[in-house]
Amino acid sequence: MANLKTTITGIGLENPLMLASGILDENGYTMKNILESGAAAVVTKSISRSERTGYRPPIVAEVPHGLLNAVGLPNPGIDNFGNEMRIAREAGKPVIGSIFGGTAEEFTYVGRKMEEYGASALELNLSCPHVVGVGSEVGSDPELVEEIIAELKGKVRIPVWAKLSPNVTDILEVAEAAGKADAFVVINTVRGMAIDIHARRPVLSNSYGGLSGRAVKNVGIRYTYQLYKETGKVIIGVGGIETHEDAVEYIMAGASAVEIGTGVYTRGKTIFPEICRGISSFMDSEEISSIKDMVGVAVQ
Amino acid sequence: MIHSIIERVDRETPTTVSLLFPWDRDVLPGQFIMVWIPGFGEIPISLSYTGKIKGITVKRFGPTSTALTELKAGEKIFFRGPYGNTFRKTGGETLIVGGGSGMAGLLPLITSGSHGVVSARTRTELLFADRFSPERLTAVTDDGSEGIKGFAVEGLKHLDLDEFSMMYVCGPELMLKSVLDYISDKKIDADFSLERQMKCGIGVCDSCSMDGLQLCTQGPVFPKARLLNSREFGREKLSLSGKREKL
Numbered sequence: 001m002a003n004l005k006t007t008i009t010g011i012g013l014e015n016p017l018m019l020a021s022g023i024l025d026e027n028g029y030t031m032k033n034i035l036e037s038g039a040a041a042v043v044t045k046s047i048s049r050s051e052r053t054g055y056r057p058p059i060v061a062e063v064p065h066g067l068l069n070a071v072g073l074p075n076p077g078i079d080n081f082g083n084e085m086r087i088a089r090e091a092g093k094p095v096i097g098s099i100f101g102g103t104a105e106e107f108t109y110v111g112r113k114m115e116e117y118g119a120s121a122l123e124l125n126l127s128c129p130h131v132v133g134v135g136s137e138v139g140s141d142p143e144l145v146e147e148i149i150a151e152l153k154g155k156v157r158i159p160v161w162a163k164l165s166p167n168v169t170d171i172l173e174v175a176e177a178a179g180k181a182d183a184f185v186v187i188n189t190v191r192g193m194a195i196d197i198h199a200r201r202p203v204l205s206n207s208y209g210g211l212s213g214r215a216v217k218n219v220g221i222r223y224t225y226q227l228y229k230e231t232g233k234v235i236i237g238v239g240g241i242e243t244h245e246d247a248v249e250y251i252m253a254g255a256s257a258v259e260i261g262t263g264v265y266t267r268g269k270t271i272f273p274e275i276c277r278g279i280s281s282f283m284d285s286e287e288i289s290s291i292k293d294m295v296g297v298a299v300q
Numbered sequence: 301m302i303h304s305i306i307e308r309v310d311r312e313t314p315t316t317v318s319l320l321f322p323w324d325r326d327v328l329p330g331q332f333i334m335v336w337i338p339g340f341g342e343i344p345i346s347l348s349y350t351g352k353i354k355g356i357t358v359k360r361f362g363p364t365s366t367a368l369t370e371l372k373a374g375e376k377i378f379f380r381g382p383y384g385n386t387f388r389k390t391g392g393e394t395l396i397v398g399g400g401s402g403m404a405g406l407l408p409l410i411t412s413g414s415h416g417v418v419s420a421r422t423r424t425e426l427l428f429a430d431r432f433s434p435e436r437l438t439a440v441t442d443d444g445s446e447g448i449k450g451f452a453v454e455g456l457k458h459l460d461l462d463e464f465s466m467m468y469v470c471g472p473e474l475m476l477k478s479v480l481d482y483i484s485d486k487k488i489d490a491d492f493s494l495e496r497q498m499k500c501g502i503g504v505c506d507s508c509s510m511d512g513l514q515l516c517t518q519g520p521v522f523p524k525a526r527l528l529n530s531r532e533f534g535r536e537k538l539s540l541s542g543k544r545e546k547l
Binding site for chain 1: 301303336338339342343376380498503504510512513517531532541544
């Protein structure tokens with residue numbers, strides 16, 4: 001059996017698979033259950049300074065080869081999240097705190113609290129609506145991204161991962177602005193929409209949504225490859241991973257670890273041990289001795 | 301989204317209607333659908349009719365359920381599913397225990413060998429009590445306007461539970477918890493169908509979770525043994541935002 005252990009920004013992982021933010025990670029008991037099911041780490045639902053109820057259902061639509069969602073970033077607010085972190089951490093594995101906000105001050109407040117709660121790293125969700133520049137996202141404003149990360153890096157000791165949006169003209173511009181982050185997580189959902197022709201209206205209550213799942217896998221592979229090649233940063237790949245081949249593809253494109261979200265919906269919680277077994281036998285047959293030996297090997 | 305045309309609307313109580321519509325799909329008792337009223341919202345509702353013609357029984361509550369109760373025959377109904385698991389099958393005499401609109405999801409389980417404990421706030425809200433023969437019905441009302449006064453568990457105290465092979469229970473979670481507490485040291489086995497805040501219905505949003513399990517994909521039916529030592533059942537839930545609250 002190949003050894004699947006790896007480390008990412010100094011955090012030890014028993015295998016390269018983590019639960020992606022936004023899927024089954026609001027309730028501490030659920031996160032604990034996912035960790036006990038075989039995920040090496042979980043990323044929490046994105047948490048902000050203030051409580052948000054999110055959008056009213058329909059918040060999700062099942063579409064061919066993926067999911068479309070506009071959940072609206074519901075979360076109890078960081079001050080009410082300590083109990084869930086405590087419960088999740090009972091599993092004894094890393095819990096990564098996903099955070100969001102509209103300003104550097106908000107990110108810092110939430111990030112410091114996450115660190116107090118025992119988060120092993122912070123993952124910055126840069127895809128939330130940016131109130132100042134109406135219509136844009138925090139992640140498409142390089143100056144703001146730079147300010148948020150500089151501020152956070154000065155205030156917390158745990159690693160800071162920047163989750164980048166594919167919904168920009170030039171991802172390298174944002175990556176450069178986020179250059180002080182310890183790692184990049186790519187990709188967040190791709191902007192999408194679904195209309196019910198019999199109801200003659202958008203399915204999601206928010207009309208616009210984000211597409212995830214197999215439909216976006218090759219978008220994720222491309223950005224993983226590009227960012228690894230052009231920035232040399234530690235990359236965490238996410239988007240459409242459902243099989244061990246998908247995970248290995250991301251790793252060979254430059255990902256040091258991967259996150260799985262929609263795959264939990266299509267394959268169930270057993271997706272984590274199943275992909276681990278698959279990676280392990282692939283490594284055995286290819287005579288690869290460690291995950292690190294596969295990272296970026298496909299990059300030309 | 302699936303759509304069908306409503307064939308019939310039955311008024312069951314002053315606040316509750318059944319909507320019947322054709323849907324060529326095999327479904328199991330206990331399963332539910334996410335029903336969408338464009339412009340209002342989407343809510344989970346268990347199927348009360350699981351034969352060739354499908355049906356849901358809806359009580360007026362929030363804006364979406366109220367809009368549903370106002371639909372007429374000939375109008376479109378939008379939904380997705382079926383989702384969730386089913387009840388364990390058993391032979392012998394079964395005890396059906398329903399609180400309020402919880403009786404809706406139990407309707408497909410009623411046979412000539414079933415005894416019903418039907419509870420509601422008041423006499424006119426007793427749902428599907430007429431589906432049991434009078435000698436096999438224990439009616440319970442909060443206000444005592446019919447049958448035994450009190451909550452559903454009061455009805456159980458008037459029965460010899462050893463006569464039944466299995467109990468099927470559905471209703472508000474605190475009612476389920478009181479039934480579970482009452483039978484915890486008794487021999488009778490039971491399946492409980494739970495109702496919790498649900499947003500996605502497909503096991504991703506974590507709104508309906510309990511003890512790490514998702515009601516929508518791993519439930520909504522849970523056996524007595526699973527609930528006995530639960531840390532969250534009948535105690536805590538997450539609000540719409542995800543804030544932990546006492547039930």
